[in-house]
Amino acid sequence: MLFNSFHFLFFLPVVVLLYYLLANKYRWMLIFVASCYFYMAFVPKYILILFLIIIIDYTSAIAIERAKKKTKKLWLVASLLSNIFLLCFFKYFNFLNENLETVFTLFGKEFHPLNLNIILPIGLSFHTFQSMSYTIEVYRGNQKAEKHLGYFANYVLFFPQMVAGPIERYDHLGNALKEEHKPVYQNFSDGFKLVLFGLFVKMVIADNIAPLVNQVYLDPLKYSSYEVLSAIFLFSFQIYADFFGYSTIAVGCAKLLGIGIMDNFKTPYLSRSVSEFWSRWHISLSTWFRDYLYIPLGGNRVKLPRWTINILIVFMVSGLWHGASWTFVVWGALHGIMLLLERYFSMLFNFKIKKEWSVFNVLLTIKTFIITSFIWIFFRAENFSKAKNVLKALLRNTSLDSSHLSLLLPLAFVGLLLIADLFTYSSRFDKRLNNFITPYRWTVYTILLFCLFALSGTQKFAFIYFQF
Numbered sequence: 478m479l480f481n482s483f484h485f486l487f488f489l490p491v492v493v494l495l496y497y498l499l500a501n502k503y504r505w506m507l508i509f510v511a512s513c514y515f516y517m518a519f520v521p522k523y524i525l526i527l528f529l530i531i532i533i534d535y536t537s538a539i540a541i542e543r544a545k546k547k548t549k550k551l552w553l554v555a556s557l558l559s560n561i562f563l564l565c566f567f568k569y570f571n572f573l574n575e576n577l578e579t580v581f582t583l584f585g586k587e588f589h590p591l592n593l594n595i596i597l598p599i600g601l602s603f604h605t606f607q608s609m610s611y612t613i614e615v616y617r618g619n620q621k622a623e624k625h626l627g628y629f630a631n632y633v634l635f636f637p638q639m640v641a642g643p644i645e646r647y648d649h650l651g652n653a654l655k656e657e658h659k660p661v662y663q664n665f666s667d668g669f670k671l672v673l674f675g676l677f678v679k680m681v682i683a684d685n686i687a688p689l690v691n692q693v694y695l696d697p698l699k700y701s702s703y704e705v706l707s708a709i710f711l712f713s714f715q716i717y718a719d720f721f722g723y724s725t726i727a728v729g730c731a732k733l734l735g736i737g738i739m740d741n742f743k744t745p746y747l748s749r750s751v752s753e754f755w756s757r758w759h760i761s762l763s764t765w766f767r768d769y770l771y772i773p774l775g776g777n778r779v780k781l782p783r784w785t786i787n788i789l790i791v792f793m794v795s796g797l798w799h800g801a802s803w804t805f806v807v808w809g810a811l812h813g814i815m816l817l818l819e820r821y822f823s824m825l826f827n828f829k830i831k832k833e834w835s836v837f838n839v840l841l842t843i844k845t846f847i848i849t850s851f852i853w854i855f856f857r858a859e860n861f862s863k864a865k866n867v868l869k870a871l872l873r874n875t876s877l878d879s880s881h882l883s884l885l886l887p888l889a890f891v892g893l894l895l896i897a898d899l900f901t902y903s904s905r906f907d908k909r910l911n912n913f914i915t916p917y918r919w920t921v922y923t924i925l926l927f928c929l930f931a932l933s934g935t936q937k938f939a940f941i942y943f944q945f
Contacts, residue, residue: 478518480726481680481937488515489672492636493733501657505627508654512634516599519640523598526563531630533559534608535623538615542622553616560605568597572801600640602798602945606765608633611647613769620647628655637730641723641942643741643761650738658735667907670922671729674906677925678897679722679940680933682890686715687938689887694857697870705870707884712857713850714891717746719941720759725906732907740905744898746849749841750823751816754849762798766791789813799856799945804864808855815848 478485492511496504517524537556541549565573574590581588611632614620623629632651633639645651658664693700693708700708724741731738745758755763774787789810796809858864901909910918 478515479937479939480723480730481676484518489730489733496734497660505625505631505654508631508636509627509634512631512636512639515636516634516639519599520596526567526598526601527604527634528630530560530563530604530608531626531633534612534633535626535629538612538622538629539624541612541616549616553612556612557609560609564601564605567595567601569801570595597944599943600945603638603640603642603644604633606762606798607644610644610765610769611651614647623647623651635731637727638738641720641727641940641945642759643724643727643739644765645738645761650736653736656735661735664732664735667911668729668731668733670907670910671725671732671905673729673922673925673929674897675722675725675727675729677722677928678718678725678894681928682894683715683718683722684933684936684938685890686711686718686887688936689884690715690857694863694867697863697867698873700870702871702873704884705867707887709854709867709871710850711887711891712853713746713846714894716853716856716941717742718894719938723940723942729907744902746846747842747898747902748845749838750819750845751812751848752819754845755812755816762795766795770794785817788817792816802860804855804858804861808852811852811855812849815852 478488488511492507495507499507513524516527534556537552537559540552541556544552570593574592578588578590611620611623611629615622623632628651631654632645632647635645635650635654638645690708690712693705694712697705697708721742728738728740739761741760743757743760745754748754748757771787771791774790775783776787777784779787792809792813793806794809796805796807796812799805799808854864854867858867897906900906903909910921913921
């Protein structure tokens, strides 16, 4: 079920109403049924895979808690390998087949791949990572194993964030799902603000930029350097508006139920470095890799050569998490390389600019945006051939003739997104808006609603991160 659908427009109020009518001890049943229904609106049979993940990690966590030292790790490894196997089978099986075939061909050997028509279940990467964090924390002794299967299932399935995050931890979301939440006006008010704002960012901004980006990436060699460069920069805003919109709606939906989930974005394109960008972009994934891969590898407590390798490993694995293609691995590696270069340069030239919005810091922000935008090419292009064509068109088609495309409207929506980012730079949208007097708040609501009805994209695009 899509957040930007009429189906969800009726689904959400019904769930919220029933939630507050039910006694707290029965609410977990409602959340479970609602979450299953929400997910099964996509491909019903894939709910069975999520049930399997739930059963594996639920039983593993209890076994870990009860086991002695020698067997604790065995249970953890069994749980992690089960999750990774499911993820690899559905997401990377065909990718592995293709690469094995290439390797065999290079050595002059025949390879007969097993062809399976496998479709990736929506959001499987998010579900597995969220569930894996729970068993790891139980193993570390930071989390008690949940004995109530229903509560644990809701932690994995919770419908507002189940398909595209944010990736929550059990000590936050799992415990919040158990608490009794009473209907509070402020929760309804804040939830409504966030859902409205998220729909605006997705449907008005992202979906109006998408057609132009898709058109250029379909055949970049047809367009001038100016048009291709515009599409590269516009995709940066499209993917941000798309994913930020989803995350904002997710936070708002949970807020309507009295449940707080983490903010996944904090104005990432106002970052002055690639390192800062990753502390503001997809925060739940960045912190997951920090806690469960980067720190176990040694983090920054190791010598410089080993730290360099740690950074590259984390970013390349992050790239592979995003998609079963070498273009994603390159995308991740390039971010790691740029972060390392920035860190080395900062050690050589220790600039300290106290004024936050100094000219120097603004230039650093522009630099970071340009770097991340060009790296996005490998994320957006379906393969290296398409990425190569984008770069070739940039260098070859230097004519300033831009008659193929009209960039005025997409740039206007980019302007709206920049205004929204500046507005929310210091605080989340709902919190910032709460500081305004009532007439100003309702003026903002009216403008957002008008934009949703008058300016929503003519085409409905699925959320980009659904494919992960």
